[in-house]
Amino acid sequence: MTAKRFALGIALAACHPAADRPGTTGDAGPPMTGGDALPQASGGIDPDPSITFKQIGRSAGIDRANEPASAGVFNPSNTLAYGSWLADLDGDGRLDYYAVNHGQTPHVSGLFLNNGTGFGKNLFTVSFLASQVDPPNLGNSNEMRFVGDLTGDGLVDFFFLGWSGFGTLCVNQGVAAHNDWTGPSFLCFGTADGLAFADVDGDGKIDVLSLDISSFDTYDAYYSQTATYLWRLNNGDPDINHWPTTRDFAALRITDPDAAAAAAPFLDLDNDGIPDKIVGIPLPDNNRGDYGTSVAGQQVFLGQAGGTYARKTGTGLERVTQPITRVEDIDGDGCLDIGTDITGYRDNQNWYIQNKVGATCSVTFTPMPRTALPFYPGFKHYSVDIDNSGLLSQAVLIHGGYGSNDGLPSGVNIYRRLPGGTYTAITPAQSRVNLDEFYADNLAPGDWNDDGRIDLGGSGDGTIPNTDSGFGLWTSSLATTNSWIKVTLPTVTGFFTGAATIEVFESGFAGDRAHLVTPPKRLYTGRAWASQVYHFGIGTRSSVDVRVTFPDGRRVTRSGVAATSRIAIQPGG
Template sequence: MPMAIHPRLLVHTVLGGASLLAALALAAPGCAPGRPKPARGRPPAPRSAVHFVDATKQAGIRFAATNSRTPMKYLVETMGSGCGFIDYDNDGDLDVVLLNGAPLPGSGLKTRPTQKLYRNDGNGRFTDVSEQAGIASTFYAMGCAVGDYNNDGWDDLYISGVLGSGRLYRNRGDGTFADVTRRSGTGNPGRWGTSCAWVDVDVDGDLDLFVANYVVYRSLADDIPCYAQRGQRTYCLPSAFSPSQCVLLRNDGGDRFTDISAQSGIAAEKGKSLGVAVWDYDRDGLPDIYVANDTTASFLFHNLGGSRFEELGVSSSLAFDEQGIPHSGMGIDVNDVHNHGRSTVVITNYTGQQTSFYNQLQPGAYRDDRIAAGIGLPSTRYLGFGAGFLDCDNDGWKDLLVVNGHVQDDIAQRQPNASYEEEPLLYRNLGNGTFTEIGPASGEPFGRKIVARGLAWGDWDNDGRVDALVTTSGGPAYLWRNETTPARRWLSIELQGTRSNRNGIGAMVTLRAAGLTQTTTVRSGSSYLSASDQRAHFGVGSAETAELEVRWPSGIVDRIPAVATSRRWKLVEGTGRLQ
């Protein structure tokens, strides 16, 4: 039976990041036929060699995010914030960016939280250098993107925000950043910026900036007071808010960007955008942009060239789930997880909707195979945020990591089977098109319930095993170290563009080893509000050599027939030689 819901009086409401229909399915069981019921307990995992440990304290990272929780239950309190890896000092190891909120009226917050940068000291320890680096500013940050937009060899940092503007920090190359937001025109003022990505949309050799925007939320005056069944204040559903538009900013050089959202066709579509992934899905040499929306149709922006896009979400079957229901899309990633040269898109969703797992059938067509792949059922009772494909055990098959956490802090009082804090999920790729969830057998981080939001992955200790960085809503950040044994062989490739953008973002990297052909795209964006290691990482099992091919955005192709594995390499565009 249908349930009447008024935006100012939401019965059994559960907040931002939620699909309205999924919420109704949980509030009134039986109203959504075919929707599986949440499981009561997590089944035991099969034996796993994958093993992660929590290295946060040992690494010296002392951080707790501020979401400025208030009795008013402002929607912004539930949604952030993200994190990122960046080698800001070019010393060859990954440093850590952690994003923070800002004081809200009624929060009682007496301190001024700031954004954080932790320098990797190369010995398993990190040092807080936020103040001296110049990024210790106070604003309500959401997501971040890392990329060398001015091609000077130093990675820059963009941070999206809400209740003000985002910030663009240009890396000076001396350990400090300059805030060039106002001069560059990248602030995105008056909008709720979420995930963001650097992308060379016109393939002119410099990086443009794409910023996803959530709902119309110019100030706290745009928040809507909502109440649960017993009259207590609660976070509103996103359906109570108006959709916004994404922004595309063209890099004009000299710290100057021009908003081309309207002329590019991006602004023609309105949605409630949270996740962004960029890759060339049809392999025509132009980067395309997928946007995961929350309770509105998701977008696939097909690049037509000339900085023009057409939206193909519906025709590609990526706009809705298989029942025609919009995603509650938060986190997103894309990669060739089956080693057959075609992409798979993962989208995390609200409790009951299950994680979407779209396999590419042909260039413009995808199918959600979440049940057949073994992804759907284990995710049923979780509310997913950050997600990423990474080869945890270096066997040549990319696994899937998803971090979870509810958005309603009192959900356990309303729904006995629900929990505010939730465990992460780790799916091992079996190499036959299916996955099995192995979290409980993969180390202490997977047995700890947290309210996760951001997820970034990267080999921060340079031992050849991909690690993870996780943020929580109003809580600590976690740095997980991958200690999987046996330590199989691997290959890590850092790209340096010459005709293409300096980071090589958009380059397609193919590796052949041990009878497998693996393909990945060097990308900015993906996951939820976070920035991951841009080095192309491949697990190769026991193979001692591999064949490497890199197709650059410029069209240049570099081929190296025999590459030694268990090494980190650097490739400069057009040289055909590894350093």
């Protein structure tokens, strides 16, 4: 085991990695509630779409060796693909591509701008700059934590995690022309790891859950979760080290759902808006199991209105000895559930489902086989309208290396949501998403070529054909009678309090939740910017009504929006 940590990242539905959240791709955004358990209009859906993909990474231009001359001699030594992300990095509305290497020394990561038909040169080496104050160690950074706007300027920034509790914040400086390249540059600062990203003090700025690494210990920080954690409260300074901090978690209040399931040290198990926490019981060094991750059990503490915590007993987690590696509402009932993984970061999760009594989340948990859940959750999963039906399917990475895949094929399995609420599985052989299993594999859903079909950026084993050593792009060949619309909100950008909501209804029924065509998308500070495109499948309907509620409460409705329309909505019109 290295001193590296991959365990605590929260894969919300989809969540992901905070970076797994669909809102970071530019073509999605979190639904209003867990899963898509909202009333939804029936009918108007192609019952038999053809869902296949083709790997086009290299042919589309994902080639790290294609650099500007000013980058120097290309050297791919120590290449190890550790994730790929789609996001608009230069503000032109197209999804660009970022490839994270395991250790981001010059040349080995990749930043590729979308030119409409493919991707241009790799700008990573020339565009990433080290701050002279609080400089980073980019060679230490190795996995994406967050893709979004951390400085409130409407530009997309990056936060990476590294070894030994370190983190790196790279702030987008905007597009500029240079001698032999044009594009955004990024000024990077060294800091501590970022475990979660959300506004927790209600000022409209996205904050970062971090930890004190002055006496860092991997086991304490990521497995027993007994380290000293702190929230860095965003004050607008691009250097995160200048943000004030607080350890008084119980005094904070949760208004952003990304905070409600931030991490075991900070979550909202009973939906009262007051932070709770789960703390493992540490074991001696020589009694932590084969992976050095085991604890003697989990203790649950519920936050109280007076700013204290009260321990809750009889939760069903007291004998759970595996480290907590996921917190999310995996069954879509509105209550947070707990996922564990004995390896700490490589295997499919084991799940403890929170019991719901009436409308109340009871903060008691029952172990549930993965195969008994609505869809098989695997190692990571991503909510995505894979067929433009308006229903959120799940693209699931299943790992087979530890034998915990319940006989299912490893790789990307797509669980297509059906109108009745059940799922049907599309195997890797059927979808042709040949993402060979790797312990740091990932997906990044988004419509990279703007053809109305959701594609899958991603990375996996370095031998995947037509990829750059595992950095790939599976473009959708979806054939269906379902259609789509795309919405942009030019004024929902920068820092803001509250949330913006986009709702799509059947024509003539704007505001009637029984006639929602697809789950609404709710947008929070740090996860929305002016050029971001929100994609909605609308089934076989020829037109829909769109209603936007802006953060200040103003509403705008567009009636009769035709299928395949691209519309921009602003307050007042």
